[in-house]
Each structure stands twice: as structure tokens, then as C-alpha cells.
Amino acid sequence: MQKNDQSNVEDRKASLKLFVVLHRALQSIEKQVFRDIKSHGLNLTEFAVLELLFNKGDQPIQMIGKKVLLASSSITYVVDKLEEKGLLKRKACPKDRRVTYAVLTNDGKDLMKDVFPKHEQALTEILGGLSVIEKQRMIEQLKILGLHAEHYS
Template sequence: MTKHKGTAEEVEALDVYIKLMRASKSVTDAAHDHLTKEKLSDTQFGVLETLYHLGALCQKELADKNLKSTANITTVIDNLEKRKLVERVRSEEDRRYITVHLTEEGHNLIHRIFPDHARAIVKCFRSLTAEEKKTLGDICRKLGKSQTA
């Protein structure tokens, strides 16, 4: 609980915010624990997973899908490229347009580790019933959409 002595609305909002942030950190840490042995950051894994499921994308699309800035994604892609897990491909029609593709090595890595990731996510949410998971998802969607309105 918050120690803030503000209005009832402030205390209530801060209390739920603290719970949300702590739960988010706990779930993220548990779900991404397996990435340490692969020497992947959360964002590197996110980029590989996005490319694995959606195919080649430009850096801006990757940034949007991973909720990161384009500057951050550039660094992440640079590091993945150094490991030969992704490659940048310049469009022949419009040389300004560059897409990021998984390499064979990158595809093999994400294909091998994604099942562990899926199992870790399932394990994180085992304490919730199907109805509670749906309710949580609905609440998260509502909260997220209310910030952009």
C-alpha cells in the first residue's frame, strides 16, 4: 500500500498502481528467466519473437510492436545483427526503406526457445481461473485504451 496521505482517490489510484507494477515485474521476471542462458535481453527476445510470428518488418514497426523507441530498437537490432540473428535488407524499389529479417540462425534460436517462453507464461498465470484471466485482460485493455483517448 502507498504511504501517501493524499485524497482518497489518490491513495486508491497509487495503491492499485503499485500492485500493478509489482505484479508486472514479478510476471516479467518469471516469464523471461529462461532468456538469461541465451544471453538475450527482454527487448531482443521481443524483436526475435515479433519477426518469427509476423515476418520481416521495418524498424519503426518493430519499435511500435515492442513498445520501444526507434532509437532503442536501432541499438537492439545492431546487437542482434552482430550475433547474426537478424539482417537489415534495403528495398530495391525505395532504397530508403529497410526491413529487418530473421537469419536462419535467428529463426532456429527463436524456434527452439519460444516453447519454453510459452510454458513460462502459462505457468505465470496458473493461479488465475480462465474467467479471471479474461477479466484481467479486459481491465488491462480498458486501462490502456483510456490513456490514449
Template sequence: MTATDPALTALAQGWCALSLLHGRIEAHIERALQAGHDLSVREYSLLDVLGRQHDGEGGHLQMKQVADAVVLSQSATTRLVTRLEDRGLLSRYLCPTDRRGIYTDVTDAGRTLLEQARPTNEKALREALDQAAANPELAPLVRALEAHGLPA
């Protein structure tokens, strides 16, 4: 393929559209979560991922798994965990079976905030997708997302 190959050009245009859609959605959700709950998208995502942990085998995530889930580096994830821990929304404790391991869990205050913020996140996502669907360049991507399980 060359730089002027139509397939490559179409792929690049598709990537630009996907990047634009992601940016618009994230910015819209960020504004809603900040205004309503003093949370960033990353903070909400971290609380959501950690809130889904459970006791039992495979129930707790290692920091690398958490970092992958929230799409941050391990060091950025650690800083984010520290910020939320300082706010009383997360706590850390030693793994009972491996004293080298440290788990992070959502506190009661964190669970409460997560439950309060979840409808805001979902409403903002829906609004952002509805706005994007009005853009002919983004509408096919919105339809593809909706076809894969996002609520209409």
C-alpha cells in the same frame, strides 16, 4: 478528483499492482530465456515480432513499427537489431521498392533460436502467472488476463 479521492486511490493501487505483476512476469521470463537460450526478453520479443513478418503488402515493418511493438525507442530498437545482427540472428536489406527503406529479417539461425525459445517463454509466463495468482493483490489481474485469451 483530489489526491485523497477514493477512486483515484483505487486507480493508483491498481496501477501499482499492474506494474508489480508486469515486473515479476518479465523478470521470471528474463531468467528463463537467459538461462536456456542466452536471450533477453527484449531480444526474444524482437525476434518474435520480426518472425511474424511476411512477404506481400504490409508484410514488413518499418523500424518505428518494430520499436512500438517491442516498446522501445527507435534508437534502442536499432541498437538491439545491431546486437542480434552481430550474433547472426537478424539481417538487414534495402527495400526493393524504396532504396531509402531498410528492412530487418530473421535469419535461419534466428528462426531456429526463436522456435527453441518459444516453449521456454510460454512456460515461464505460465509459471509467473501461477505464482502471481497466489497473491491476493495480483490474482484479479491474472484472472483478467486469462479471461482475455491467455492459456490457463
């Protein structure tokens, strides 16, 4: 086998191994994150919407799906459920009647003031297998990998 062929075989094996390891690591991390979110009486989509509003402020309902990677039909359902729980409300845009904002209520703000720091701490513990420097390096590497994959055709 020539040097170039050997390199190609090693690259393929490494690529397969990387995919499997990334996938398993993500599954393990997600399992723990889901457990943490559930312990606060929320599901993942509810938490994602509340976290967006808590950290970014009022958002047009039509834009929330893009920001938390959910279908628009799912967002309407989640917003309805959070509104029923008294955690957010809808507010019409004064400049454009076609736009409706999702706004945290005081109860929603209070919940996130309590839950979000606990969630941050849980994430720190869940991802505690790496040092800060290792996390920063991994962030850089995964961004490069993600951008490359996004433009793959």
C-alpha cells in the same frame, strides 16, 4: 461526512491500492519473464525484436521501435547486435531504397523455434495463479483501464 464524500474517499483509496497492487504484480511478473529470457542467452530487447520477426515476418527497421516500444537509436543498436550474432540480416526494400527490412536468418528462425515454445510455457507457469477465465476477464478489464488512462487529460 455525506454519502458522496465517503464514496469519493473510498474511490481514492481503492485507486491508490489498485495502482500499488498492479505495479507490484507487474514487477514480480517482469522479474520472472526477464529471468526466462536471459536463460536463453538473450536480453529483453533482443528477444522482443526476434519475437516480432518470428511471429509477424520481415519488418521495416524503422517500424520495429514502434512495435516493441523502443527508441529508434536503440533499435539500430539491437539490430546490429542481432546481426553480429547471425540471427537476423538487413534486406533492402526493392520498391523503396530508403526502407530496410530486418529479416530472421535460418539460425534466428531455428533459435526462435526452440526458444519461443519454452517462453510460452514459462509465461503460462508465471501467470498460472489465474484460471483461463480469470485471465480473459483481467485482459478485458485492463484494456478498459488502459484506454481510459490513455485518454485522460
